[in-house]
Amino acid sequence: MPVTPAATAAPHTPELEALRRQDPEIAEVILGEVRRQADSLQLIAAENFTSPAVLAALGSPLANKYAEGYPGARHHGGCELVDAAERIAVDRARALFGADHANVQPHSGSSAMLAAYAALLRPGDTVLAMGLAFGGHLTHGSPANFSGRWFEFVPYGVDAESGLLDYEQVLRLARQHRPKAIVCGSISYPRHPDYAVFREIADEVGAYLIADAAHPMGLIAGGAAASPVPYADVVCATTHKVLRGPRGGMVLCDGHLAERIDRAVFPFTQGGAQMHTIAAKAVAFGEAATPAFASYVRQVVANAKALAEGLAAEGFAITTGGTDTHLITADPAPLGVDGRTARGRLAAAGLVLDTCALPYGDGRGIRLGTAAVTTQGMAEAEMARIAVLFTAALLGQDGEARRVREDVRELAGRFPPHTG
Numbered sequence: 001m002p003v004t005p006a007a008t009a010a011p012h013t014p015e016l017e018a019l020r021r022q023d024p025e026i027a028e029v030i031l032g033e034v035r036r037q038a039d040s041l042q043l044i045a046a047e048n049f050t051s052p053a054v055l056a057a058l059g060s061p062l063a064n065k066y067a068e069g070y071p072g073a074r075h076h077g078g079c080e081l082v083d084a085a086e087r088i089a090v091d092r093a094r095a096l097f098g099a100d101h102a103n104v105q106p107h108s109g110s111s112a113m114l115a116a117y118a119a120l121l122r123p124g125d126t127v128l129a130m131g132l133a134f135g136g137h138l139t140h141g142s143p144a145n146f147s148g149r150w151f152e153f154v155p156y157g158v159d160a161e162s163g164l165l166d167y168e169q170v171l172r173l174a175r176q177h178r179p180k181a182i183v184c185g186s187i188s189y190p191r192h193p194d195y196a197v198f199r200e201i202a203d204e205v206g207a208y209l210i211a212d213a214a215h216p217m218g219l220i221a222g223g224a225a226a227s228p229v230p231y232a233d234v235v236c237a238t239t240h241k242v243l244r245g246p247r248g249g250m251v252l253c254d255g256h257l258a259e260r261i262d263r264a265v266f267p268f269t270q271g272g273a274q275m276h277t278i279a280a281k282a283v284a285f286g287e288a289a290t291p292a293f294a295s296y297v298r299q300v301v302a303n304a305k306a307l308a309e310g311l312a313a314e315g316f317a318i319t320t321g322g323t324d325t326h327l328i329t330a331d332p333a334p335l336g337v338d339g340r341t342a343r344g345r346l347a348a349a350g351l352v353l354d355t356c357a358l359p360y361g362d363g364r365g366i367r368l369g370t371a372a373v374t375t376q377g378m379a380e381a382e383m384a385r386i387a388v389l390f391t392a393a394l395l396g397q398d399g400e401a402r403r404v405r406e407d408v409r410e411l412a413g414r415f416p417p418h419t420g
């Protein structure tokens with residue numbers, strides 16, 4: 001089997017060398033994962049490759065520091081330097097998104113949502129959010145999640161014909177149920193919500209508007225998508241995904257909600273802040289403010305459109321007929337396979353993606369995104385190639401599967417991610 005440089009590339013940092021000597025078992029897992037990320041294509045819509053600078057902050061001794069509370073008001077000594085890191089992260093987030101207030105402490109997107117609910121709601125309150133079958137997140141009322149247990153969720157959906165948000169239905173449900181909060185945002189909807197319309201509906205029924213912008217936050221940072229900040233009372237997001245920072249969350253809000261949000265994050269839902277992650281968030285916000293990041297997110301969207309067109313030409317049924325974002329939702333049924341079978345065959349070919357709920361289809365579809373492959377430097381020509389590899393991986397005979405795997409390895413090898 002031809003071995004591409006990317007397939008053998010392993011980070012030879014002194015830290016990893018030391019880890020390999022001390023704990024070869026875990027070092028092997030890490031190096032194997034580095035190889036896996038380099039010789040297959042990461043099309044999971046929520047994934048990306050952080051920069052070496054973000055990884056350096058994440059792996060720094062700031063991980064040793066305890067810092068409960070907020071800069072200037074900590075429950076621990078010795079916080080002067082990590083306070084500086086958090087202030088920089090907050091200032092950069094506020095400037096990047098034009099927000100009055102930013103809390104950069106939530107450990108994840110789900111923790112950010114928990115804090116938003118804790119700040120605005122009481123247990124038992126009614127919340128209107130996109131139904132899980134239509135692309136709502138677990139934190140939008142899943143019975144398996146705290147949200148579904150502690151609040152009364154009313155789900156809204158999409159139009160059966162177009163697959164697009166049905167604002168008439170949102171308004172009708174809002175008038176009928178008088179929710180305390182309305183959530184907009186999704187894990188698989190390939191278009192942007194109209195935040196101004198959601199604001200009008202929220203105002204009419206006196207509800208808070210919470211934008212869960214975990215997926216598009218990077219597009220918003222780089223100017224490739226409209227911002228919910230002027231419209232929503234609270235904006236929750238992850239700092240990973242398109243935004244390309246460390247795994248974590250954040251909350252943006254109006255000044256008048258700042259104290260409630262801060263107290264909802266700490267001490268209500270979390271303990272000590274993770275200062276290495278907060279420093280890495282600051283680095284990512286710094287990167288996201290550059291012209292290079294603006295061109296990156298423009299290319300992410302151009303690539304998603306090109307890939308959606310390519311997949312449509314190969315026979316996939318593309319939800320809403322295309323995308324305005326970094327993600328695509330598709331039904332592979334016209335090719336004679338369901339979403340789960342498709343995910344398995346594609347993974348065997350080195351094309352890694354998720355299944356997802358299909359609003360009105362039978363079974364599951366596939367969800368994929370272009371954030372990671374665009375970070376690798378791929379453009380429209382590679383997207384056209386990937387679309388063809390999809391059908392070859394799904395429909396090819398035995399001998400062809402191995403050839404498709406080699407083609408994917410070759411393509412990935414030409415665009416090494418900066419994990420080394």
Ligand SMILES: *Cc1c(COP(=O)(O)O)cnc(C)c1O
Binds near residue numbers: 187249
């Ligand atoms: C990813 C995501 C989250 C949760 O993020 P985690 O960091 O996985 O907890 C919440 N809401 C939406 C819409 C998301 O896409």
